[in-house]
């Protein structure tokens with residue numbers, strides 16, 4: 001371990017340079033107990049895939065479908081229906097509906113429309129960039145869902161308020177704001193759909209906005225940083241705009257938005273020869289898979305032309321992200337629209353406090 005290492009894997013999410021730390025974690029055993037965090041760690045491609053593929057490693061602790069602080073609230077009612085937060089058979093149908101609807105999206109059209117929206121909202125200051133990297137993907141998603149442009153800013157604001165209920169770091173004012181936002185989103189979706197639909201469908205439509213929100217903002221923000229920190233990248237993309245998708249793929253591997261997810265053992269399980277009792281929490285270090293040197297040569301280097309490999313920052317197995325292509329497409333369009341305007345802007349940055357999402361917060365003036 002080096003002196004500059006993050007103090008533990010949760011601190012790596014917002015650490016200035018966690019890449020080598022993740023590479024070394026990926027070299028170690030795929031599954032190990034971390035006494036400091038009092039949980040198991042799944043690392044590297046093998047550890048991450050094995051845990052996410054295991055039927056008895058569940059997304060929620062047994063007997064706690066909804067976090068205690070959300071029980072009996074509007075946010076809790078939505079949370080209980082989200083396919084992302086459930087393993088039960090009841091969620092098979094909404095899950096298939098989502099996957100099939102998202103699978104039919106015309107990505108070339110989404111690219112064009114997002115490019116247009118992003119060109120209409122070029123951020124000309126650090127403060128605008130901080131908002132725009134959240135708003136633009138949400139505007140694009142609201143457009144796809146059929147909302148009129150006049151509704152997009154309000155929907156984006158409610159979504160940002162709603163996602164606060166999903167973070168363990170939120171305070172009571174943020175949780176109260178999330179409840180109001182949840183009620184408003186439910187109402188707006190009911191109005192959009194015009195005829196009664198099951199609560200599970202409504203919740204998962206809201207889930208499309210909430211799943212888009214922070215992760216895609218992080219991808220856009222980290223791509224803005226790559227343009228500033230990777231020598232020659234901007235010029236390479238200018239001379240060959242066909243490289244934008246590869247650029248966003250490499251950001252998703254090298255400096256991803258989502259660094260970890262969690263699983264809980266539903267019974268005694270054995271993974272790769274390690275026996276885990278029931279009720280254990282496993283912190284699945286998705287970002288360490290992106291820095292696994294046995295899969296990605298020189299993982300600390302930012303290289304556009306890498307062999308295509310699964311992007312484990314989008315998960316794996318039955319909860320793998322169905323929005324991956326959409327997120328990559330929307331983020332590429334935003335960056336394409338904004339790159340020239342951002343090139344000369346003096347920007348410093350830090351990271352938004354979070355235990356799993358790496359989202360830069362930009363500041364005027366200083367270049368960090």
Ligand code: HEM
Nearest residue numbers: 083084211212215216219258261313314315319321323327
């Ligand atoms: C950079 C952007 C994104 C990243 C990094 C990301 C990452 C992830 C990850 C890691 C998971 C799996 C979580 C787990 O297994 O514990 C997931 C699930 C999910 N994502 Fe994304 N996501 C992104 C954007 C989106 C977008 C734009 C949408 C909406 C279209 C979306 C919709 C979903 C849904 C519905 C699930 C739950 C799938 C299930 O449980 O069956 N995501 N995402």
